Amino acid sequence: DIVMTQTPLSLSVTPGQPASISCKSSQSLLHSDGKTYLYWYLQKPGQSPHLLIYEVSSRFSGVSDRFSGSGSGTDFTLKISRVEAEDVGVYYCMQGIHLPNTFGQGTKLEIK
Amino acid sequence: QVQLVQSGAEVKKPGSSVKVSCKASGGTFSSYTISWVRQAPGQGLEWMGRIIPILGIAHYAQRFQGRVTITADESTSTAYMELSSLRSEDTAVYYCARAGGDYWGQGTLVTVSS
Numbered sequence: 001d002i003v004m005t006q007t008p009l010s011l012s013v014t015p016g017q018p019a020s021i022s023c024k025s026s027q028s029l030l031h032s033d034g035k036t037y038l039y040w041y042l043q044k045p046g047q048s049p050h051l052l053i054y055e056v057s058s059r060f061s062g063v064s065d066r067f068s069g070s071g072s073g074t075d076f077t078l079k080i081s082r083v084e085a086e087d088v089g090v091y092y093c094m095q096g097i098h099l100p101n102t103f104g105q106g107t108k109l110e111i112k
Numbered sequence: 113q114v115q116l117v118q119s120g121a122e123v124k125k126p127g128s129s130v131k132v133s134c135k136a137s138g139g140t141f142s143s144y145t146i147s148w149v150r151q152a153p154g155q156g157l158e159w160m161g162r163i164i165p166i167l168g169i170a171h172y173a174q175r176f177q178g179r180v181t182i183t184a185d186e187s188t189s190t191a192y193m194e195l196s197s198l199r200s201e202d203t204a205v206y207y208c209a210r211a212g213g214d215y216w217g218q219g220t221l222v223t224v225s226s
Contacts (some may be wrong), residue, residue, distance in 0.1 A: 048207055048217065049149075050216065051212070051213045060214060096212060100174070106156045
């Protein structure tokens with residue numbers, strides 16, 4: 001199975017400051033169709049996860065442009081340009097190219 | 113707008129089975145893939161398997177192979193996840209999601225307890 005490794009596992013950020021989460025995969029996530037199947041989700045307390053970013057850098061409908069994704073191959077990053085109180089929760093990366101799909105351990109974002 | 117609505121919470125005895133449903137509305141059910149993901153208390157997300165309704169083909173994570181069965185009924189736009197030989201470690205919230213995770217169900221808490 002592909003191992004997805006997120007760092008850090010927790011973040012405490014002052015509102016208005018940026019935040020960054022790294023996700024590294026044990027194998028390349030580049031498909032032969034040219035797409036890279038790396039997703040980012042946010043799970044707010046008591047809620048189902050919801051999609052933020054798909055295929056490395058495409059923001060899902062309705063997601064704030066404060067969120068951006070980048071990377072290629074095996075190294076990926078989620079950035080929040082200016083953290084807001086509503087961004088608290090656990091962030092997960094997931095690879096969708098190989099079965100079984102696998103998630104990172106999650107990164108818990110808290111507000112200072 | 114796709115909506116996935118799951119069945120309600122379950123309490124099961126060790127050794128028994130549970131079957132969770134996930135009813136889809138909006139979109140074309142048979143054309144998309146439904147995945148099942150679980151989350152044990154205080155833990156992260158774990159992918160269990162998926163089904164492509166139009167093909168009737170299911171894939172499972174190795175660790176659940178032999179215990180999990182994922183099916184789909186196109187006539188009712190409903191996917192099912194059945195987990196057998198339940199043990200206490202299977203206590204978790206079970207989610208269905210469209211592949212890619214753009215839409216998720218609300219989650220179903222399954223508690224395994226004697």
